[in-house]
Amino acid sequence: xxxIFNQPVRTIDGKDVTLEDWRGQVLLIVNTASKCGFTPQYxxxxxLQKQYAGKGFSVLGFPCxxxxxxxxxxxxxxxxxxxxxxxxxxxxxxxxxxxxxxxHPLFKALKAAAPxxxxxxxxxxxxxxxxxxxxxxxxxxxxxxxxxxxIAADIEKLL
Numbered sequence: 001x002x003x004i005f006n007q008p009v010r011t012i013d014g015k016d017v018t019l020e021d022w023r024g025q026v027l028l029i030v031n032t033a034s035k036c037g038f039t040p041q042y043x044x045x046x047x048l049q050k051q052y053a054g055k056g057f058s059v060l061g062f063p064c065x066x067x068x069x070x071x072x073x074x075x076x077x078x079x080x081x082x083x084x085x086x087x088x089x090x091x092x093x094x095x096x097x098x099x100x101x102x103x104h105p106l107f108k109a110l111k112a113a114a115p116x117x118x119x120x121x122x123x124x125x126x127x128x129x130x131x132x133x134x135x136x137x138x139x140x141x142x143x144x145x146x147x148x149x150x151i152a153a154d155i156e157k158l159l
Contacts, residue, residue, distance in 0.1 A: 004136045007106040010094035012063075012079045019060075019106075024134050026057045026158040028151065029110060031098045033063060033070040033126040034081045041127050042086035044148030048155065049090040055159045056134065059090040062107070064098050067125050071095060098123045113138035133158050 005023045010016050019027075028048065033039060045059045063078050065071040071078065075094050082088035096104040098111075099122050110130045111121040129142040131154055139158065142151060 004106060004109060004132065007109070009062075009104075009106060012075045012092040012094055014075070014094070022058055022060070023136070024056065026052075026134055026155060027130075027132040028057075028059045028148075028155070029106070029130045029132060030059065030061055031064040031096075031107070031123060031126055031128055032061045032092075033065070033067065034073060034078060036067070036070040036126045038125070038127040038144050039070075041148055042082060042088055046086055046088050046090060048148050048152065051152070052155055052159060053090075057155060057159060061088070061090060061092040062098070062104070063092070063095045064126065065095060066097055066099055070126060098128075110138055110141075114141035116141060116143075131155065131158070 005019045007019055008016060009019060030045060049059045063071045079092060082092060096107065098104065098107040111123065114130060115121050125144045127144040129146065129151065130138055131140045131151065133139050140154060
């Protein structure tokens with residue numbers, strides 16, 4: 001698999017970076033959306049961030065508008081919504097595509113390393129979660145229906 005820490009990404013405030021700042025941390029990488037039935041999961045994701053950040057863990061949120069156009073806003077609107085509605089403090093990034101020819105290379109790598117149901121690489125909906133260990137290996141993929149708190153034990157095993 002590609003070294004995910006070398007992947008170029010853009011922060012929600014427009015800075016071009018790589019994931020190098022998170023090398024050595026356990027990561028939960030999530031495609032998010034502000035107008036989705038799963039949007040309340042921001043609360044659980046932020047709770048995981050607060051609980052485990054001091055132990056070398058971070059949630060990384062990547063807004064995506066590919067599922068039911070449930071993330072129509074621009075980055076400023078998304079950041080504002082996340083902060084005001086759910087007090088999100090974990091890193092958020094610019095909107096990306098997670099499927100198709102224009103899928104972000106990070107999500108291509110995540111999907112290849114952890115295929116979904118019946119080996120399908122495609123992401124089915126918002127709030128699909130990828131758990132990555134400190135070395136950058138994708139350990140597991142969780143469906144949108146998996147609540148963040150249900151992942152806590154898996155995170156603890158990697159910390």
